[in-house]
Amino acid sequence: MGLDDRKLDVLRAIVEDYVATQEPVGSKALVERHHLNVSPATVRNDMAVLEEEGYIRQPHTSAGRVPTDRGYRLFVDRLSRIKPLSPAERRAIERFLIGAVDLDDVVHRTVRLLAQLTRHVAVVQYPSLTRSAVRHLELVPISTTRLMMVMIADTGRVEQRLVELPEPTLPEDVLELRQAINEKLAGQRLSDTPPLVQALNDEVPAPVRPAMATLSTVLLETLVERHEERVALAGTANLTRGGLLDFHGSLRPILEALEEEVVLLKLIGEVEPGLPGAPGLRIRIGDENEIEDLRSTSVVSTGYGPGSTIVGGMGVLGPTRMDYPATIASVRAVARYVGDLLAQN
Amino acid sequence: MGLDDRKLDVLRAIVEDYVATQEPVGSKALVERHHLNVSPATVRNDMAVLEEEGYIRQPHTSAGRVPTDRGYRLFVDRLSRIKPLSPAERRAIERFLIGAVDLDDVVHRTVRLLAQLTRHVAVVQYPSLTRSAVRHLELVPISTTRLMMVMIADTGRVEQRLVELPEPTLPEDVLELRQAINEKLAGQRLSDTPPLVQALNDEVPAPVRPAMATLSTVLLETLVERHEERVALAGTANLTRGGLLDFHGSLRPILEALEEEVVLLKLIGEVEPGLPGAPGLRIRIGDENEIEDLRSTSVVSTGYGPGSTIVGGMGVLGPTRMDYPATIASVRAVARYVGDLLAQN
DNA sequence: GACTGGCACTCGTTACAGTCGAGTGCCAGC
DNA sequence: GCTGGCACTCGACTGTAACGAGTGCCAGTC
Numbered sequence: 001m002g003l004d005d006r007k008l009d010v011l012r013a014i015v016e017d018y019v020a021t022q023e024p025v026g027s028k029a030l031v032e033r034h035h036l037n038v039s040p041a042t043v044r045n046d047m048a049v050l051e052e053e054g055y056i057r058q059p060h061t062s063a064g065r066v067p068t069d070r071g072y073r074l075f076v077d078r079l080s081r082i083k084p085l086s087p088a089e090r091r092a093i094e095r096f097l098i099g100a101v102d103l104d105d106v107v108h109r110t111v112r113l114l115a116q117l118t119r120h121v122a123v124v125q126y127p128s129l130t131r132s133a134v135r136h137l138e139l140v141p142i143s144t145t146r147l148m149m150v151m152i153a154d155t156g157r158v159e160q161r162l163v164e165l166p167e168p169t170l171p172e173d174v175l176e177l178r179q180a181i182n183e184k185l186a187g188q189r190l191s192d193t194p195p196l197v198q199a200l201n202d203e204v205p206a207p208v209r210p211a212m213a214t215l216s217t218v219l220l221e222t223l224v225e226r227h228e229e230r231v232a233l234a235g236t237a238n239l240t241r242g243g244l245l246d247f248h249g250s251l252r253p254i255l256e257a258l259e260e261e262v263v264l265l266k267l268i269g270e271v272e273p274g275l276p277g278a279p280g281l282r283i284r285i286g287d288e289n290e291i292e293d294l295r296s297t298s299v300v301s302t303g304y305g306p307g308s309t310i311v312g313g314m315g316v317l318g319p320t321r322m323d324y325p326a327t328i329a330s331v332r333a334v335a336r337y338v339g340d341l342l343a344q345n
Numbered sequence: 346m347g348l349d350d351r352k353l354d355v356l357r358a359i360v361e362d363y364v365a366t367q368e369p370v371g372s373k374a375l376v377e378r379h380h381l382n383v384s385p386a387t388v389r390n391d392m393a394v395l396e397e398e399g400y401i402r403q404p405h406t407s408a409g410r411v412p413t414d415r416g417y418r419l420f421v422d423r424l425s426r427i428k429p430l431s432p433a434e435r436r437a438i439e440r441f442l443i444g445a446v447d448l449d450d451v452v453h454r455t456v457r458l459l460a461q462l463t464r465h466v467a468v469v470q471y472p473s474l475t476r477s478a479v480r481h482l483e484l485v486p487i488s489t490t491r492l493m494m495v496m497i498a499d500t501g502r503v504e505q506r507l508v509e510l511p512e513p514t515l516p517e518d519v520l521e522l523r524q525a526i527n528e529k530l531a532g533q534r535l536s537d538t539p540p541l542v543q544a545l546n547d548e549v550p551a552p553v554r555p556a557m558a559t560l561s562t563v564l565l566e567t568l569v570e571r572h573e574e575r576v577a578l579a580g581t582a583n584l585t586r587g588g589l590l591d592f593h594g595s596l597r598p599i600l601e602a603l604e605e606e607v608v609l610l611k612l613i614g615e616v617e618p619g620l621p622g623a624p625g626l627r628i629r630i631g632d633e634n635e636i637e638d639l640r641s642t643s644v645v646s647t648g649y650g651p652g653s654t655i656v657g658g659m660g661v662l663g664p665t666r667m668d669y670p671a672t673i674a675s676v677r678a679v680a681r682y683v684g685d686l687l688a689q690n
Numbered sequence: 691g692a693c694t695g696g697c698a699c700t701c702g703t704t705a706c707a708g709t710c711g712a713g714t715g716c717c718a719g720c
Numbered sequence: 721g722c723t724g725g726c727a728c729t730c731g732a733c734t735g736t737a738a739c740g741a742g743t744g745c746c747a748g749t750c
Contacts (some may be wrong), residue, residue, distance in 0.1 A: 026714085038722070038723085039723050042722055045715095045721095059731095060731060061713085061714075061731085063713070064712080065713095112604075138483050140481045148480075158503060160497070222446050236581060236604070237596075237600035240596050240600060241597075250585070251582075251596070255582035255584075369742090371741065373741085384695075386694055386745095387694070390693090403742090406701055406702090408741080692749105694748085696747090696748100697744105698743105699744085702740095704738085705736100706736085708734085708735090710733080712731095713730095714728080714729075715726105716725100716727090717726090718724095719724090720721105
């Protein structure tokens with residue numbers, strides 16, 4: 001059942017018009033706005049075929065057509081080109097990211113930028129610890145039986161844990177531990193550390209072994225095993241654009257889903273090969289979403305990181321009737337800029 | 346124009362019923378549900394007075410009465426007692442806060458707890474840096490001209506900044522700086538540091554002065570002056586309860602306001618004497634809110650901190666027709682628990 | 691003087707009927 | 721294979737009527 005070129009043109013026109021107007025588009029309006037050189041009746045026949053194939057549907061008998069998730073998918077895969085960003089947008093990105101003072105700041109600015117640019121909900125994952133390397137590990141004594149462990153990752157991420165030592169430990173012993181740990185771990189990817197930490201337990205001088213045991217437990221348990229991922233969110237107000245027409249009327253489940261970090265990570269954390277020409281980009285349209293409550297939304301996400309390595313994900317979530325070419329362009333551009341920014345450190 | 350006891354009873358009954366049902370309450374329903382020993386007609390007369398005084402109003406001529414902001418205010422100030430928490434709620438609080446691994450975790454858990462408990466939007470400010478004392482300041486060399494400055498506050502808060510040094514600096518000089526800074530600043534409240542940092546610039550040996558100058562600039566500018574406050578937010582999905590009846594139909598401006606950190610800080614950051622018997626508690630009802638877009642909401646906030654000191658604020662935001670006694674109780678209880686938790690460090 | 695029962699009135703809500711028109715499907719003809 | 725024409729569908733909108741919750745007011749009672 002081949003869809004000839006004109007039918008594809010019709011589908012593209014329907015998608016574009018519907019995205020622009022948010023109203024079901026009829027055959028007459030279609031031939032007027034796009035210069036398809038055929039009559040409405042012909043378009044109607046094409047529409048009938050497209051509907052049969054599941055690319056569009058009619059909300060009511062006497063209404064125009066609306067793209068289905070499948071229709072958007074075809075549009076994204078074969079009918080659209082990624083829009084180049086406008087110079088104004090490029091400038092906005094640069095201006096927004098300049099002057100970030102630390103990683104927190106970078107992530108915050110990025111997520112707000114993405115939300116503003118795309119006018120959708122934006123999600124940015126902090127550089128994943130498991131994908132980071134240890135730059136330095138600091139031990140700051142608080143009292144003789146307590147210390148603060150501060151780990152600095154090469155991505156700029158800093159994590160701290162309060163550690164309760166099993167027995168009083170002298171400051172010089174803490175220093176020794178600190179040095180031993182850093183010699184062993186500095187520069188290592190966090191995911192490779194478990195055996196190294198195990199080894200440390202044995203290599204360290206006997207008197208500080210109990211302290212080392214506690215430290216290694218905290219290190220492995222809270223930083224490696226339960227790999228502490230974090231995300232930032234912005235632009236939820238954008239969900240209310242389009243006045244409850246999207247999302248079949250209730251924001252509730254969507255807002256609830258977005259409150260779960262696990263959900264957010266699932267949205268943007270799993271990076272895949274992506275489309276050819278758009279490495280790492282992932283698009284999930286409506287039903288394609290794994291998360292039940294987000295079946296009325298689309299997600300455009302990508303990985304980011306310095307150079308070609310990927311340390312985290314970012315993306316946006318909006319109504320299925322979003323402007324895919326523009327959204328994709330924005331997400332990609334921001335990810336690239338942030339990657340460059342990280343590469344500078 | 347004295348409001349006698351019965352009129353106050355009527356007002357209280359109206360508030361309670363309206364909060365429970367979300368529907369305008371009429372004279373007949375009122376006498377039925379609350380055992381005021383008078384007839385509906387009498388209640389109607391009282392209502393007329395209450396309306397004249399601005400405590401209640403009629404949405405339409407043929408509808409029941411609804412409390413005004415002023416009515417809620419009177420209710421909160423004089424007609425309600427704070428509900429004690431149920432044992433289940435107490436347990437929930439304890440369970441929720443046990444096992445937090447670091448300050449981030451504490452704040453996150455707290456804000457989610459508050460949102461869940463009150464079923465409103467919750468906001469928690471991170472312990473303010475200006476109100477904190479320096480516990481330790483660490484300098485981690487990244488290269489000869491770059492180092493990472495990590496400040497650990499006594500509240501457990503950790504801030505880091507990447508510092509670009511004006512000239513290559515030897516590791517031992519960095520160590521010296523580190524020691525000099527810590528001797529001077531450790532234990533000092535951050536708000537008291539500016540003169541101390543100034544002094545440091547002169548006291549430090551000549552060779553490291555340029556580096557010290559850079560460090561002190563970063564320290565003062567990013568941590569003290571532009572006192573970096575942070576907040577966490579949760580429970581926005583709760584805004585959709587009551588199906589758009591509250592907030593006269595549009596969540597938009599509210600969600601937008603909540604995206605601004607400045608707004609959030611304004612909501613919960615400014616602590617005041619509060620009600621007698623509820624120190625530090627602050628309640629703003631509808632119009633009393635400074636922020637235009639939040640005039641259809643009420644905010645219950647309080648300070649928190651170890652012992653009787655206050656290091657930050659927390660609170661919730663909901664429709665003006667919230668259950669004030671219960672909400673107040675929850676906010677106070679959570680703030681107290683978190684304060685205790687902080688005191689343990 | 692305070693309270694009550696009764697009654698007329700208001701006005702939002704709901705239901706129903708009728709009209710309008712955008713958009714369709716189909717078919718005969720080019 | 722495309723087009724013009726036509727009958728048909730069905731949601732959106734409008735107007736009318738009945739309904740009823742709730743009120744304000746007043747005359748009467750304790």
